[in-house]
Amino acid sequence: MSPPDARSERQDALYADAASAHGGMIARLSAGYEADPALREDLEQEIHLQLWRSFASFAGQCSIATWVHRIAHNVGARHVHRAVRSKPGAFVDLDGIDIADARGGPDENADAAATLDRLYALIWRLRPIDRQVLLLHLEQVDAAASAEITGLKPGAVATRIHRIKALLARQFAEGTRP
Secondary structure, rough: OOOOOOOHHHHHHHHHHHHHHHHHHHHEEEEHHHOOOHHHHHHHHHHHHHHHHHOOOOOOOHHHHHHHHHHHHHHHHHHHHHHHHHOOOOOOOHHOOOOEEEOOOOOHHOOOHHHHHHHHHHHHEHHHHHHHHHHHHHOOOOOHHHHHHHHHHHHHHHHHHHHHHHHHHHHHHEEOOO
16 A cells, blocks of 8 residues: 555645534534435535545635535535435425414524524525525625625625525514424
């Protein structure tokens, strides 16, 4: 067995640093892209694998954070596209989300876990590009960086964020479930 070369050592080091710094984001992103816990774990592992592979060609063309977000979101988007092909009609545009089945009493609505469940329920129903934009926003990635990651224009990112926030505000104010 031959010793690892400098390139693979660099790849391993870049991955280790990125996984350490951005592992939480990858886990949250996986939860945003996949509702099923077993599939979520598979998705997270796939993101880590593709991230490690990607560092073989990383030339410093952007920050490590932008690179990690780009790889993670691309893998997540591919995951959702495969799901869309297997379940046509399961995902909707922002304008097509119905406000349905009200939650229980005020105590349940105030519960942080219930609120997070409601947010994930909305995220899981969004089209892949809307999901990408929202997840980046929730990770506090600015519109310019989100545009670089998604390929959209910064104005389009800002518009999508505004529309998603309005939808969330309307649903949460009405105390309904997405």
